[in-house]
Amino acid sequence: MGTVTKALSLLGYFSQTRPEIGLSELARLSGMNKxxxxxxxxxxxxxxxxxxxxxxxxxxxxxxxxxxxxxxEAAVPLLSVAREMLMQLSESTGETAHVSIVQGTRLNALAHQYSPRHGTRVMMEDAEVLSFHGTASGLAVLAFAEPAFVDAVLARPLVAHTAKTETRPDAIRARIAAIRATGLAESVGGFEADVHSLAVPVFGPDAQPIGALAVAAPVARMTPDLAACAAEALRRCAADLTRRTGGFAPEPLPEEA
Amino acid sequence: MGTVTKALSLLGYFSQTRPEIGLSELARLSGMNKxxxxxxxxxxxxxxxxxxxxxxxxxxxxxxxxxxxxxxEAAVPLLSVAREMLMQLSESTGETAHVSIVQGTRLNALAHQYSPRHGTRVMMEDAEVLSFHGTASGLAVLAFAEPAFVDAVLARPLVAHTAKTETRPDAIRARIAAIRATGLAESVGGFEADVHSLAVPVFGPDAQPIGALAVAAPVARMTPDLAACAAEALRRCAADLTRRTGGFAPEPLPEEA
DNA sequence: AACCAACGGTTCAAATAATGAACCAACTAT
DNA sequence: ATAGTTGGTTCATTATTTGAACCGTTGGTT
Incomplete structure (x- = not known):
């Protein structure tokens, strides 16, 4: 590992829950010399x-x-364009919409938009780390990622965030195969109990998934009607976002080996 | 210079006017081996x-x-708080408001807010590099910066952006002494012709200036009335911004003239 | 179609920069 | 006092970075 990589990896230890880190603690976390x-x-x-x-x-x-x-943002207006999409999504669904991006082997929430329509909402934190196997967004990304990436993610220990989290690698592979066919990922209580999410991938210049757009509602409110409405809006917004940030959706839907 | 510093300095060559750089060009710009x-x-x-x-x-x-x-932003909500302030400033003055921060020995525009009140506005680009000697924001920072910092800035060649730009170091020192007394910096056509700007500094945790809040109007519109209104709003907003981002204004706080 | 220049990327001996155990001084809680 | 923190520093050893020269391509000129 190069020196630059090591130094930059230090920045990765900062998070919402750990916004400040002392020298000794950082040395301990990274395993490097003080x-x-x-x-x-x-x-x-x-x-x-x-x-x-x-x-x-x-x-x-x-x-x-x-x-x-x-x-x-000036070069690639991902965030500003995504915010437009989030406004549309939360407006048309009346639920919380959010966008996340892949950072190495992690998935990070980047921005979100609440809807004022309901008194109860799914709450989000920007810059929060999401799991690939437990969230609709993560599954959407996995479904269109390179096999090596999927292998790497599923090789790691898969945390059960809730009682409903699917943690069996083969079951997850089956799910992402299905997602690849429809282009729409779904998670019911896989990350937070009582949250039903729908997500679609967003693609980069090389037709690889760079992130996902998602809509999250309390389980009880995610009726088939709402799901259909959200799915349609998500597909449209994600296609827009991909296009406007210089990305390309994969031409032929890749098939499972 | 350490390897990490060199690598990070490469990122400094990207700008709005040069958002993409090829390998050879980057090598040429940085003077480093390809x-x-x-x-x-x-x-x-x-x-x-x-x-x-x-x-x-x-x-x-x-x-x-x-x-x-x-x-x-989650740790230090400078940008989000600054955006609130910019809304207030552009609202109450009817002119363009912007915030800039010191990065090493450069001053960078970070965010701006236009007002819809007039057909003509002072236009801004985020992430644009401002000069210390030619802008109200720069002068506001210099006025409260450490002497060594002022010396370093004034030792460099001072570009005359317009015919009205003051480039004599001693004249600039006199101006920032005056600014220190009032807490308000002013620039008439020093950076862009026909632009009259007012700025006040924003302070960090060590009571050093970390940036500035500014209001910019076409010269003809900056009447004494507007200037007084803008000055009052700027002082209030800058104090708020400093406080809400964990900063402290220097003790001998300049009072209104 | 031959040429040339410029591009991104790669190699390997030589040179330089990173490394880490031990060591401070300052602070805190026992 | 003591013992265990903390952030910061030193310096001989070591491993990494460095750069001239080298590919294979690309794109424009003659």
Whole structure:
């Protein structure tokens, strides 16, 4: 592993639940030497990718990432276009809509939009880590990902988030085969109890899935009518999003081996 | 210079005007060996900080920066709070409001908000590089920055963006001394002809300026009335923004003149 | 169609930068 | 005091980065 990769991987330990990390803790988390972590973090701080809260205290992500994100949006307006789609989705379904993207071997929620229509809503956190096997979004991605990627994901321990989470690799493979046929992924209580989600993949320039658009409703409200409406809206929005960010949907729907 | 710093500095060559850069061009820009750039970019691509448009083509910023930015916002809601302030500012002044932050020795526009009140507006680009000596925002930052920082900025060649740009270091020092007294920076046509801007600094946890809030209007519309209104709103909003992002204004707080 | 230049990508000996155990000084709770 | 933290530093050893030269392609000119 190169030095740059190691340094950047340090940034991966920050999350909503752990927004600030001290030097020793970061060394422990990464398994690297404290001196190494110190030097790397110093460089990251110099470059604005990290900053220290008070002097000589915990590290957190720095302001430079905001500038880069603004630049990335200027080049590939994924987030701004996605927000348009989320508005449409939450508007037409009356439920929570969200978009997530694949980051290496993880799936991250990126943005969400609530609908004011109902008093109860499925709540989301941006930048939350989603599981591939437990969420509709994750399944949508897996269904169109390269076999090697699927193998890698399913080789890891599969957490049972709820009593209804499917954790048997072969059962999951069967489900994603079905999803590949319809282009629509579904999860009922697989990640959060009482949440019924529908999701469709979004594709990048190489026709690989880069993420997913999803609609999430309380189980009781996801009637066949709503599901049909959401499915139609999701397909349309995802196609739009793929196209407007310079992506391509895979031409022939790949078939299972 | 460490390897990590070099790799991250490569990301600095991307801008709105140059959103995609080829391998050779990047090597030329950075003065580094092509093989070096190739390996570094490969690592950056692996980590999601960069991506290649088509296979074997130009590089651009990657999706990982979006995730980090979302995380940074969760920890320090600078951008989201700033957007609230920008709405207020553009609403109450009827002009363009924008926020910028210091990145190393550069000042970058981060977000902006237009007002629909007038047919002509001062236009902005997010992630644009601003000059310290030519903009109200830059002067606001300089006025409260450490002397060493001011020296470093003024030691560089000072570009005359317009005929009205002040480029004499001693004249600029006099101006920022005055700004320090009032807490309000002003620039008339110093960056763009026919633009009159007002700006106030925003402070970080160490009472150092991290950026600025500004209002920009066409010269003809910036009447004393509007300037007074904008100044009051800017001071209030900047104080709010500083406080809500965990910052502190320096103790000898300049009072209204 | 032959040519040339520029492109992205690759190789390998030589040179340089990263590494990590041990060590500070400061702080906290026992 | 003590013992166990913390962030930060040192320096000989080691492993990684480096860069000139080299591919195979591509795209434009002659």
């Amino acid at each position: 001196a190494t972590v110190y030097r790397m973090m110093s460089e990251l701080v110099d470059q604005g990718f990290a900053e220290q809260t008070r002097q000589g205290k915990s590290y957190r992500l720095g302001p430079e990432v905001l500038r880069l994100a603004a630049l990335r | 093989a070096t750039v190739y390996r570094m970019m490969s690592e950056l691509v692996d980590q999601g900080f960069a991506e290649q448009t088509r296979q074997g083509k130009s590089y651009r910023l990657g999706p990982e920066v979006l995730r980090l930015a979302a995380l940074r």
